[in-house]
Amino acid sequence: MTSPASPGIGHAPAPPIPAPGCKESQILNGAAEVFARDGYEGASMSRIAMQASVSKGTLYNYFASKADLFAAYVHRDCARWIALMFEDLDPATPPEEALHQVGRRMFAMLLSEPALVMYRMVVAEAQKFPELAQSFYREGPARAVGHLSRFIRRAAAGGLLSVADPDFAAEQFFALIQTQLSMRRRLHLIGMPSEAEIQHVVDGAVRLFMKSYGA
Amino acid sequence: MTSPASPGIGHAPAPPIPAPGCKESQILNGAAEVFARDGYEGASMSRIAMQASVSKGTLYNYFASKADLFAAYVHRDCARWIALMFEDLDPATPPEEALHQVGRRMFAMLLSEPALVMYRMVVAEAQKFPELAQSFYREGPARAVGHLSRFIRRAAAGGLLSVADPDFAAEQFFALIQTQLSMRRRLHLIGMPSEAEIQHVVDGAVRLFMKSYGA
Amino acid sequence: MTSPASPGIGHAPAPPIPAPGCKESQILNGAAEVFARDGYEGASMSRIAMQASVSKGTLYNYFASKADLFAAYVHRDCARWIALMFEDLDPATPPEEALHQVGRRMFAMLLSEPALVMYRMVVAEAQKFPELAQSFYREGPARAVGHLSRFIRRAAAGGLLSVADPDFAAEQFFALIQTQLSMRRRLHLIGMPSEAEIQHVVDGAVRLFMKSYGA
Amino acid sequence: MTSPASPGIGHAPAPPIPAPGCKESQILNGAAEVFARDGYEGASMSRIAMQASVSKGTLYNYFASKADLFAAYVHRDCARWIALMFEDLDPATPPEEALHQVGRRMFAMLLSEPALVMYRMVVAEAQKFPELAQSFYREGPARAVGHLSRFIRRAAAGGLLSVADPDFAAEQFFALIQTQLSMRRRLHLIGMPSEAEIQHVVDGAVRLFMKSYGA
DNA sequence: GATGAATGAGGGTTCATTCAT
DNA sequence: AATGAATGAACCCTCATTCAT
Incomplete structure (x- = not known):
């Protein structure tokens, strides 16, 4: 409808x-x-x-209440930028290039102002709004990891990567993106990183990842 | 200082x-x-x-005020458990073993209840109390990375590791520890992970790290 | 209708x-x-x-307003159950029997849920809605006493009762019905009394009344 | 104290x-x-x-709340004027005189402004504050009836009255006091009755009572 | 130094009422 | 005639803060 x-x-x-x-x-x-x-x-x-x-x-x-309004706001704004995150990766892309691409996108999204705000609020109120934290996780990080994991599995099946546990590998890549730069940004200590800084972190992540999981 | x-x-x-x-x-x-x-x-x-x-x-x-009291509380309690974090690593320890050791300690500390509470509060109020976020970062994450970085540099100097940028490598290791498990814990979605889960994450982090940076 | x-x-x-x-x-x-x-x-x-x-x-x-609506409601519902109260007594009924009959009816009506509700509301808002209290009194208790008074007067004229002041006597009978049982019911301390309890109170009222006013 | x-x-x-x-x-x-x-x-x-x-x-x-304040107010003001009501009747007083005396006191008290106000409020809120209604009844009407009942029992034992059920008789006397005059006053339709009006009602009540229960 | 009574601004929420559709 | 979205005043209650004791 x-x-x-x-x-x-x-x-x-x-x-x-x-x-x-x-x-x-x-x-x-x-x-x-x-x-x-x-x-x-x-x-x-x-x-x-x-x-x-x-x-x-x-x-x-x-x-009906402030809590309701808050929940509605989180849902709407989560949905908004989650949607932008993952247009599905082309499975034909060589893994290294795909990782670069998704890494940069993730990074930029994670540290964007609206995502930061959302993250801060959800973390802050996770105790009071557990179901919100749940749906935030499900709609956000979990989906991101799921997408990447599927890509990795396909690449492994095609002999392009050598990965035993694609889920865990995806989590590791996702983690490697979130260096201290992310932490500092989350703490409002720095503004949005430059393109060069982003590139540096992503390059490092891809290098580490490929060294272990490259075919 | x-x-x-x-x-x-x-x-x-x-x-x-x-x-x-x-x-x-x-x-x-x-x-x-x-x-x-x-x-x-x-x-x-x-x-x-x-x-x-x-x-x-x-x-x-x-x-003088609620804000003052809050700042004092954060300072005292940060200092408290940061102190427990890093008794300096013995430089003689083989890198792989040292990473396992520090990895487990970091992980356990990061996800401990008081650290979570502190993290949540500082993130939540970072906007309103910027100087608090600053000192939290300096006394916490920054020191942890500093310690690890110094250990890596020494190991590299001794030929035990092959690392060009010890600071960045330390950040990467630190990041690898914080997989989705950490995220879920921060969002109150799970309780304290089991020893086996911790071990799994840390093993994976060390493996990835050593594959790239092992001598 | x-x-x-x-x-x-x-x-x-x-x-x-x-x-x-x-x-x-x-x-x-x-x-x-x-x-x-x-x-x-x-x-x-x-x-x-x-x-x-x-x-x-x-x-x-x-x-036009909430107050108007309230007044309309009181008027309509008063009229409704007042109408049920007094189909005129047959003057031919022997006084003692007539008193029993009207006594039971009064009692049951007074303590019925809708009458209680109305009484409670009118009493509660008598200060704010004086004209409502007035019309409630006129359409309810005053008419009840009037009916009974007329019956008593006729009975006295026929030599069946010996009453100097029929209005006052009617009031007394009306009053005798409202013992503490009524009070407790009005205060929501008890539910609807049993048939036996009603009978007991009415019997007592008729006995006292007839002892004084019997021919 | x-x-x-x-x-x-x-x-x-x-x-x-x-x-x-x-x-x-x-x-x-x-x-x-x-x-x-x-x-x-x-x-x-x-x-x-x-x-x-x-x-x-x-x-x-x-x-702690508006309800608390209301309860405290009811309790204090109930206690206040209940205390004034019954200094114990001298058992030596002839019953007829005693009834006149207590009748006038009751009447005056019942229709006094503070008692009216209290009655109105307790009736109005009996649904929302059942325990208040309970304690109002216990401390007020129930005690009044109890006092009168004890006096009647003593008089009956002394052969001055002929009463089988003193409790019920006391209730009847209490009821006889509350004619339509009381009702009209409760509905704010009239002010405080004159001394003569009070006397008239009380005389009538005593007359009816003595006719039935006199020795 | 320690207290806790007193404050008044501001919190979330409900409400009778209005008016363009 | 009927609607229901919009209003803003007023509701009960909590709060950080002050100050006389």
Whole structure:
């Protein structure tokens, strides 16, 4: 119903992301800004209402509570940039080149401002919103690893890589991308790294990976 | 700065960690409990006062504000368990064995409950308390990498490893430890991993590392 | 249904009770449920609208305000069960038997759930809605006493009772029905009394009454 | 301390009524005024704070919630005027005179402004505060009936009255006091009755009572 | 130094009411 | 005639902070 276009696939998104122009979307935009700036606890419904240019009452016409609004915001924004992450890799790409490509994309995505904000909030509130942490993990990191793992398995089957445990290997590659540079960025100690810095980290990761897992 | 070697001189550490028995310490203990449970915004001075068995007035005799108290708590507790992390590695240890040893220790420490709590809080409040994030990074991750880097450099000098950039190599090893298992633990999705799971991750990290950097 | 049948006579009731099927009636039914459950202040127009299956806007098309709606509800429901109270007593009935009969009916009616609810609400809001209390009194207790008083007067005229002040005597009988049992019921301390308990109270009332006022 | 006079009895009051001058008392005075005027739901903590000349925060330093404050108010004010009700009747008083005396006192008390207010509130909120209704009944009406019942029993034992069931007889007398005058007063339809009106009702009650139960 | 009563701004939430459709 | 989205004031309650004792 929400996407009759692509026949045969139809895995409908659970929370139907609101149309960009509508009031609900307007509220979520305001919420995104305030939550990102102040965190969950620090954000106030008053400020969100103000930022979204609606009355406080209207907030509650769309979302039953602050927690609900927060969940909706996380879901929408997760879905947004997760979608950008993985257009499937062409299996024909030589592994080394594919790793470079996906490595750079991952890196850039991980350290992008919206992803950072999301990561910070989900980590911070994981205790209070366990189901949010769960769905964040499932929709984000888990899917990324899954995609990479499938690529590795195919490459191994084709004799291009020599990997016994593709899942674990994918996790390792994913981990190698997140050096201290990521940590410092997450702690707001640095801004977005330059292209050269990214390249350096990714090169290092690919080199280590291929040395072990190259055919 | 941390080097207490120079004898006879008592250059006091910047934030003088309070004597364990005193009232200030008593307050910080209460604060630790409450901050860990409720987060910065969620914690209330009343609850902290109650937990520490002092009056609210006394809190303000020792700490000018909630933010101040929070900073003091982070500093003290960071210092506490960072200290446990790195008794210096014996340079005589064979690299592979040393990596296994330090890998296991890092892993266990990183995923321990107090470290998780601290990580979560610092990440969550990095925006509001930038200087806190800075000192957390300096006293924690940066020192860990520094230690490992020095060990690698020595081993390379001795011909036991073949590493061009010891700092970067150390970061890579550190990164390899933090697979999805860490991510899931940070998101409260799993409890403390078993000894076998730890061993598996560390083995994999050492294998990858040695394949590239082994002499 | 209230008797539009009688041809030729148009003594319209002051607040024209709405026809049972119409939208106004539908709203009042919803209001009755919610007011009874939540009281005047506790009731919300949203819940009433929901209960009545109409939109909030429609509520205001029929009633200018919450207070108006409340008044309409009280009027209609008072009228409803007051009507059931007194089909006129047959003057030929021997007084003692008539008193037993009317006593039991009064008692049962007074302690019935809808009457209790109404009593509670009118008492509670007597200050805020004085005209409501007035009309409640006039349509309820005053009419009950009036009926009984007329019966007593006729009986006295016929030599069956010896009563100087029929109004006062009727009030006394009415009062004797309302022992502590009524009080406890009004305070929600007990449920509906059993038939035996009712009989006991009514017997006692009739006995006392007849001892003084019997011919 | 509250009643050192009667030795050997000492039934201490459960909720220690606060000293008249203290802040708690000051708050309760403000609460009494506002609750009496606006009812439980209608009263706002802000108005109470204002009326009591304290800040809203202070209210919550003394009472955990609005419900708590309401309960404390009911308890204190019940206790206050219940105490005035029954200094024990002298058993030597002739029954008819005693009934006149207690009848007038009851009547006046029942229809006094504070008792009315209390009655209205307890009835109104009996559903939401059942334990309050219970303790109101126990401390008020039940005790009144108990006192009267004991007097009647003694008189019957002394041959001055002829009563088989003193409890029921006491209830009947109590009921006879509460004619429509009481009802009208409870509905705020009239002010305090005149001395003559009171006398009339009480005379009638005593007459009916003595006609049946006189020796 | 230690206390805890007092404060008042601000928190999330509900509500009666309005009005464009 | 009927709707329901939008409003903003008011609700109860919590909070960090102050200050007289």
